[in-house]
Amino acid sequence: MERRDVLVDRLISLGYLKTPAVISAMRSVKREFFLPHDFERYAYEDSPLPIGGEQTISAPHMVAIMCEAAELSRGQRVLEIGAGSGYHACVTAHVTKSTVYSIERLTELARSARANLNRAGCRDVRVIEGDGTEGYEKEAPYDRIIVTAAAPSVPPRLIDQLTLGGKLLIPVGSRYSQELLRITKEAEGVRRESLGGCVFVPLIGKHGWKG
Ligand code: SAM
Numbered sequence: 001m002e003r004r005d006v007l008v009d010r011l012i013s014l015g016y017l018k019t020p021a022v023i024s025a026m027r028s029v030k031r032e033f034f035l036p037h038d039f040e041r042y043a044y045e046d047s048p049l050p051i052g053g054e055q056t057i058s059a060p061h062m063v064a065i066m067c068e069a070a071e072l073s074r075g076q077r078v079l080e081i082g083a084g085s086g087y088h089a090c091v092t093a094h095v096t097k098s099t100v101y102s103i104e105r106l107t108e109l110a111r112s113a114r115a116n117l118n119r120a121g122c123r124d125v126r127v128i129e130g131d132g133t134e135g136y137e138k139e140a141p142y143d144r145i146i147v148t149a150a151a152p153s154v155p156p157r158l159i160d161q162l163t164l165g166g167k168l169l170i171p172v173g174s175r176y177s178q179e180l181l182r183i184t185k186e187a188e189g190v191r192r193e194s195l196g197g198c199v200f201v202p203l204i205g206k207h208g209w210k211g
Contacts, residue, residue, distance in 0.1 A: 003043075003044040004026075004027060004030070004031070004043075004044055005027060006044065007044045007046060007060060008023060008026050008027050010046070011026070011046070011060060011061055011064050014061070016061045016064040016065055016068070017064045017068065018068055019068060021072070021073070021074075021094075021095045022064065022067045022068055022072065022091075022095055024094070025067070025091045025092075025094035025095050026060070026063070026064065026067075026091060028094060029087065029090050029091050029094060029120060029122075030043075030120060031043040031044065031057075031060070031087055033116055033119045033120040034051075034057055034085035034086055034087035034090070034116045034120070035049060035051065035057065035085065036050070036051060036052060044060075046059050046060050046061050047059050048062075051084055051085045051109065051112070052108060052109065052112065053106045053108055053109050054201075055084055055106070055109060055201055056084070056201060057084055057085040057087055058084075058087075058088060058148060058200075062198065063087065063088050063091055065180070065195070066088070066146055066148070066169055066180075067088075067091060067092060067095065069169055069180070069182055069195055070092075070144050070146055070167060070169055070182075071167065072092060072095040072096055072144065073095070073096070074095075074096060074097050074098070075096065075097070075098050076096045076098060076143040076144055077098065077099075077139070077141070077142045077143050077144075077163075078092055078093075078096055078098070078100045078101070078142060078143065078144045078145070078146065079100075079101045079102075079103070079135065079136055079139070079140075079142045079144070079145045079146070079161070080092065080100060080101070080102040080103070080145075080146045080147075080148065081102075081103050081132030081133075081135075081145065081146070081147040081148065081149065081158075081203070082102075082103070082104065082132065082147060082148035082149040082203070083102035083103065083104035083109065083110060083113040083125075083127045084104065084109060084113065084148065085109075085112070085113055085116055086102070086112075086113035086114070086116045086117045086120075086122070086125060086127065087116070088146070088148055089102040089113075089117070089122075089125040089127075090117055090120055090122040090125055092146065093122060093124035093125050094122075096124075097124070098124065099124050099125070099126060100124060100125045100126070101126050101128060101136050101139050101142075102125055102126065102127050102128070103127075103128050103129075103130050103131075103132035103136055104127060104128070104129060104130075104132075105129070105130065105131055105132065105204060105205060107129055110127050110128075110129040113127045114127050131205035131206055132147070132149075132203070132205065133151070133155040133157070133158075133203060133205035133206050133207035133208045134155070134157050134205070134206060134207070135155070135157040135158050135160070135161040136161070137157075137161065140160075140161035141161055141162060141163040141166065142161055142162060142163065142166060143162075143163050143165075143166050143167075144166065144167055144168075144169075145158050145161065145162060145166070145167075145168045145169070145170075146168075146169045147168070147169065147170040147171065147203065148200065149171070149200050149201055149202060149203035149204075149208075150171045150172070150173060150174075150175065150178045150199075150200040150201065150202050150203055150209075151170055151171065151172050151178075151203040151207075151208050151209075152172070152173075152174075152208065152209055153172060153207075154168070154170060154172060154181070154183065155207035155208065156207065157207065158170070159183070159185060159190060162185040163185070164185055164186070164187060165184070165185065165186070166184070166185050167182055167183065167184050167185075168181075168182070168183040168184075168185075169181070169182055169183075170183065171198050171200045175202050175209060176199065177197060177198075177199055178197070178198055178199065178200060179194050179195075179196070179197060179198070180194070180195040180196055180197075180198045181193065181194060181195070182195055
């Protein structure tokens, strides 16, 4: 059995992975393609790993939690903030089978994410360099916005760029520990749900932390 399948089976047995499309995406996408050479051998450890620029690729269980909580489905328009290695965006695109827009503030990581996605044969992710706290107006509105860095508060532009019924997943809290929020845009306003504690690197930008 491949190490990837062993990890996915564990994430299923722990209750992190539930839906067939997300399970299939995590069985298909090779995480080693998204890691620097020295860390490839740890690809199927369930932990975050360094990817350069003092940033990390999220742990597989966190990618599973966020993909499940986002209630992804085929054809949705998705914006990710924090491309990092490109792995999470690739898993997402595998589920939606549509273009995923992913913003990264660091030039070096935007470049390596594109190279990783190319290596993995993932053509449905567009990596854009910029400050994701402003969203990406050009392709808005989005059915889902997934933020993979920790914000001090919810950037207002992200709510503006959601469709009605659209969902935003975002870790909000201090620089060192946060609560994962799922925010649904409704006709009367927004509904906030807390999905539990988490730890992400800081979201740095105009509506985030100062660099
Ligand atoms: N989703 C990534 C993956 O699959 O590898 C992991 C993301 S990593 C935990 C967080 C990323 O957010 C870092 O690459 C960081 O540079 C980026 N970031 C932080 N602030 C940002 C901002 N304002 N706009 C875009 N990216 C940002």
